[in-house]
Amino acid sequence: MGFRSYLFKRLFYAIIVLFVILTFNFVLFRVMPGDPEKMIIDPNFTPEAKMELRRQYGLDDPIMTQYVNYLKSLLRFDLGLSFSTRRPVWTELKERLPNTLVLFVVTFIGTATMGISLGVYAAANRERFAERFVVGSGLFAHAVPGFFIQLLLLLLFGYYWPILPIHGTMSAPPPDGGFALFLDRLWHLILPAGSNVIIGFGSWALYTRNTMLEALSQDYIITARAKGIAKGDILYHHALRSVLPPIVTLIFMSLPGAVSGAVITESIFSWHGVGRYLLDATLKMDYPAAQGAFYLIALSVIISNLLADIAYGLVDPRIRVGAGGQG
């Protein structure tokens, strides 16, 4: 099997999965208890007003009509109007997506850099204090609930030692000038992204350390040592390279978490992002908003999986070659 057919096969599966997800996405919200107009608990909202709202929402159409309209709209990337804000869902997502991406990218770079380096460092210092410290702190950060660490940091740097901003992505109002604004945004990233790194580095460090230890016990490493290759070269050019494929998978598979995992961080630090939007939409039974956000997450999961497959195929020829074939 050639790389091209491998890719097409993956693409075909991705489209099928997307269709199934979209259908589930539609059905799920309609079988859930509750109704958007039932969420309005306002004595001034008469039964007639509620019926009018249902009509405007399109909820009085037959379910199949709603489903067909939903699919048609998604193909045009028209996610509809949010029930609660009456604004186009895509406009609302576009407002939030950059913030979520910025937070994710910074978090991701920080977590991956810190996690992988500490993992390698721990593996290179087997049974020393350094390894115990990395493993201990990694396990601690991994085990303590994320929101607890975040609230603790919020109190520490927002209240007891008030040196960092505690909400938003910028000052209100922000400073004038591009560079000043850039610094201001960076300043506001410290707590949310920093806390995410503290919460997340543990699993990366432990994973890297474990795979590195396994790699360091392999015959080719012993051979390399016997050949007198420098310790650093063995560590980074031989051992680390061999554990890259699973780490690359981990990297891509963590991408979807950027949106879904951002719910808590975005809530605690009043970060205007997609995660919080998804939570609010679900709680308010705002079908179009929740469907739109889930659609975005589904797309990101599928694309991430696809990228992981491709990357895995690139870094490990055995994957793309398949049984007996040539890449």
Place this chain on the structure above:
Amino acid sequence: MRKRVHLLIALVLALSLALGVVAMPVAAAVEFNDWGPRVDEIIMPVIKEQTARRIAFERGESVVWSGLTQPADIDQAKSLDFADMRMTLGFHMFYLCFNMREAPLDNIALRQAVAHAVDRDNIIRTLFKGYMLPMTSFVPQASAFYNDDVPTYPFSLEEAARVLDEAGYKLDATGKNRIDPNTGNLLPEMKLLTPTYEVAPTSAELGKMIAESAQKIGLPIVPEPMDFNVMLDKIDMQDFDMYVLAWSLTRNPTHLVNFFHSKNDVEAGYNNPGIRNTKLDELLNRLDMAPDLKTARFAADAAQLVLAQEMPYVPLYSRPYIDAFRKDMVGGYVDMAGYGAANSKNPWTPLNIHRVDEAGNPVEGGTIRWALSEEPDNLNPAVASSAYAWDVLDKLFGELITMHPETLEDMPWMAKKWDVGIWEPAPGREGTTITWYLNEGMKWSDGVPFTAEDVKFTIDFLKDNKVPRYLNYTSDIVKVELIDDYTVTVYFDTVSYWHLYNASLAFLPKHIWKDVTDYKTFEPWNEPHPTMEGYTKLVGHGPFVFKEYRPGEYVRLVKNPYYWRANP
């Protein structure tokens, strides 16, 4: 009226002291100016996390910490030297509802016995550290329509047991369960629905406390915490025995019609207990269609009396509004009965609030920061539905009539006076007419004159487009007639004192909105104003004008240069 308010404030004070709570300051006589605003700019940062809001208040990044409900937050605010705590009664009601459609809760004695088994004082003391006001009637104490002369059901398990015994609900041989005299069998288990502990811990615990108390007199009531959506669904489908929930009400008692008239025992209606009482219906009809205040008051009093006997709900408690202000940074905020000092429905605080210097003297102008607890997702006044959007919008728009902050009586505002009349929408039928006489010389925030034409346009626009949020206001309006630039008459096809408030819609500037084709998607705050550079089409006639909204970050309002009450 004023005496009543003072009595009620004294009641809150007495309650707090009786419960061992150190009472916070409650204004004796409210002082306020009817002109303003006295600050140049309000910046409203969006701070969603409650700990962060507390920190922002303590760091001086918000001059107010509003809507305090958690005892821990209230205690924390009270401990701060610079915090000025304000407390007013609220139009809030937390209640226990029975499903009266089916046995055994169709029996009045059973409902009255449960009412006797509810220990409100203990609930308030245990769950809320005393920061709630026990309720015995169906209109909150803050309302001028509150009737305190109704039968009450003081907590007494002995009395509850006596009521049950007299009604024939005898205990079985074990002495633990009661027998239904109508079936001869043990009373069936009755479920009390509450939200889950995760979502609403106090409501869930409260349900448990009521159930445990009822079990002591042999009533098999069991608490059933559940997902809030599922609970709402069950209530809507009338698939429940009892539930606990809260209402946010207004100063008018028309909610009694929505909640207890048999015509509202329908799908999507609010008569959830399913009460159908002919005498009550008659009284509620009189209340709904009262031609004057006197009739409305009589009907509301009488309806509360019937309800207190029928007990479709057990009113449990009313939550006061508690807000903390930074007294070292601002002054002039105004307590408003029923709404609180920082609530968006209080028009007086935005008008009167001012900065203070180190000695506490007023400083005119400048900027204050006022945190929002959620983002105001839509600032189109025709569709905005969240309280957070109205936290902003209410500062941008004025009203034809307003309320006195202490007595809540109607006050002329943008309308200098009004006439209430009668006309004949059809032969032999009467309808109300409201004629508004507007002040002359008022302007929208872009300098265009505000006239009767705008009042007519607003009502016609909302009615023609069947805007759901305003359907309740516009459904009885037949037509709007312009008399001259400053006089306009609104015609209703029914007679009701409450039409005065239904006719007071006047927030759409015709010169902006006449070109709007789809009101649902119109985003006035995102469209530049056609003539005023740096401003948007979100044009109002309130003390402030909208300047900027960075989604999720902050809203910026500046002093309206054309505000009609800018000077004393």
